[in-house]
Amino acid sequence: MENQNRRVATLTLDDGRSIELPIMSGTLGADVIDIRELGKLGMFTYDPGFLSTASCSSEITFIDGDAGLLYYRGYPIEQLAEHSSFLEVCYLMLNGELPDAQQHEAFGNKVTRHTMVHDQLVRFYNGFRRDAHPMAVMVGVVGALSAFYHDSIDISNPAHREISAMRMIAKVPTIAAMAYKYNTGEPFMYPKNSFGYVENFMYMMFGTPCEDYVPNPVLVRALERIFILHADHEQNASTSTVRLAGSSGANPYACVSSGIAALWGPAHGGANEAVLKMLEEIGDISRAAEFMAGVKDKKYRLMGFGHRVYKSMDPRASVMRRTCYEVLRELKLEDDRMFQMALELEQIALKDDYFIERRLYPNVDFYSGIVLRALGVPTNMFTVFFALARTIGWVSQWSEMIADNERKIGRPRQLYQGAVRRDYVPIDRR
Numbered sequence: 309m310e311n312q313n314r315r316v317a318t319l320t321l322d323d324g325r326s327i328e329l330p331i332m333s334g335t336l337g338a339d340v341i342d343i344r345e346l347g348k349l350g351m352f353t354y355d356p357g358f359l360s361t362a363s364c365s366s367e368i369t370f371i372d373g374d375a376g377l378l379y380y381r382g383y384p385i386e387q388l389a390e391h392s393s394f395l396e397v398c399y400l401m402l403n404g405e406l407p408d409a410q411q412h413e414a415f416g417n418k419v420t421r422h423t424m425v426h427d428q429l430v431r432f433y434n435g436f437r438r439d440a441h442p443m444a445v446m447v448g449v450v451g452a453l454s455a456f457y458h459d460s461i462d463i464s465n466p467a468h469r470e471i472s473a474m475r476m477i478a479k480v481p482t483i484a485a486m487a488y489k490y491n492t493g494e495p496f497m498y499p500k501n502s503f504g505y506v507e508n509f510m511y512m513m514f515g516t517p518c519e520d521y522v523p524n525p526v527l528v529r530a531l532e533r534i535f536i537l538h539a540d541h542e543q544n545a546s547t548s549t550v551r552l553a554g555s556s557g558a559n560p561y562a563c564v565s566s567g568i569a570a571l572w573g574p575a576h577g578g579a580n581e582a583v584l585k586m587l588e589e590i591g592d593i594s595r596a597a598e599f600m601a602g603v604k605d606k607k608y609r610l611m612g613f614g615h616r617v618y619k620s621m622d623p624r625a626s627v628m629r630r631t632c633y634e635v636l637r638e639l640k641l642e643d644d645r646m647f648q649m650a651l652e653l654e655q656i657a658l659k660d661d662y663f664i665e666r667r668l669y670p671n672v673d674f675y676s677g678i679v680l681r682a683l684g685v686p687t688n689m690f691t692v693f694f695a696l697a698r699t700i701g702w703v704s705q706w707s708e709m710i711a712d713n714e715r716k717i718g719r720p721r722q723l724y725q726g727a728v729r730r731d732y733v734p735i736d737r738r
């Protein structure tokens with residue numbers, strides 16, 4: 309309904325009462341109905357999983373799931389993956405604009421100089437079993453950062469938010485690499501400032517004190533691309549978790565730790581690990597068709613396929629597939645069994661009515677696991693890599709939320725379906 313410039317939707321209840329709800333438009337994407345006044349009618353909306361709910365307004369990331377578009381601050385993901393560096397993307401996310409050369413250098417220097425962790429933090433690792441899942445270690449150790457930086461906990465102070473952001477971008481790779489080294493029993497590798505951000509992470513992961521580490525530029529670039537592709541993704545489960553935790557004014561490191569916990573689930577960040585497990589279970593390309601029959605019988609899901617938002621090809625999956633070819637070529641693994649199986653599954657799915665009707669296409673995780681495996685990353689570290697990359701998204705979204713004048717503590721309502729009022733019965737009379 310149009311009312312001069314003000315657009316409204318009118319909601320009429322079955323008892324005749326009605327309310328006009330403003331329609332809001334963003335710069336891109338679907339309009340939203342502002343239902344904040346609905347409570348006046350003594351009613352709420354019901355939307356499990358937030359399928360139809362915009363929980364905030366944001367200027368950071370835009371996804372058009374039907375068209376398969378993903379923009380960071382307006383820049384298409386394909387362009388950033390092709391031309392940008394991860395640190396440049398971090399700057400863009402946090403500040404809204406790409407840096408000029410001077411800003412880029414200053415930002416890089418700042419991040420580099422925050423990569424070490426407090427020596428006391430290192431002791432936390434010893435509290436974990438050696439075979440602990442590295443995501444469990446990440447939840448614990450990143451959360452523990454909240455106990456270290458008492459100099460900058462005034463979240464209403466932009467300078468404090470900035471230093472917290474910087475510390476997280478810089479230290480999460482160090483913490484992640486240490487989680488891996490702790491698993492393997494190799495000594496921790498401290499950051500090396502002469503390396504770039506991604507090289508340094510690879511050095512801390514794969515280097516040892518016994519020999520010089522020489523990064524392979526093709527593999528560095530592939531990992532950089534993985535980081536860029538995973539940097540942010542709108543209000544997904546982990547980002548919404550970070551925002552919800554942060555809405556109470558909680559410590560930013562604790563908020564990011566809650567995001568890591570949410571990311572761990574197989575329906576979210578755990579999917580690339582699940583893809584690899586699935587491929588291992590299938591075992592041989594000759595069993596692909598039989599496996600797909602089981603998917604269609606709903607015995608299990610085809611991991612790495614489908615997305616809540618993308619109802620066409622995930623643009624990150626196309627970049628990832630190309631990266632997969634580059635890495636396998638560089639490592640002379642073109643005939644990689646897992647890769648061939650993945651291609652076969654994709655081909656079957658893209659032609660099959662089950663997937664076409666439900667608009668299920670490969671998502672980024674379908675190929676990222678194969679690339680990570682080729683890089684020598686163990687399966688249980690896949691989600692850790694995702695968490696490392698997503699840290700910038702979480703921090704940017706957290707920072708945006710704190711600065712938002714409309715911020716309120718996140719507090720969804722519910723449709724109560726439990727017992728109505730009843731009186732307590734003493735135990736001997738039950």
Ligand code: CMC
Pocket residue numbers: 541544574575576577579603606608609610611612613614615616617666668671672673
């Ligand atoms: N394999 C087989 N069937 C599927 C799949 C799949 N991967 N995904 C969805 N379906 C079917 C589902 O059974 C349902 O069928 P029906 O209508 O007959 O009941 C229909 O498609 C809709 O599924 P849904 O679960 O209602 O869809 P959703 O939007 O809630 O779920 C999803 C999205 C990502 C959780 C889901 O597609 C899935 O479980 N995929 C596999 C896990 C995966 O790859 N996750 C990574 C997501 S991308 C990484 C990220 O951004 O975090």
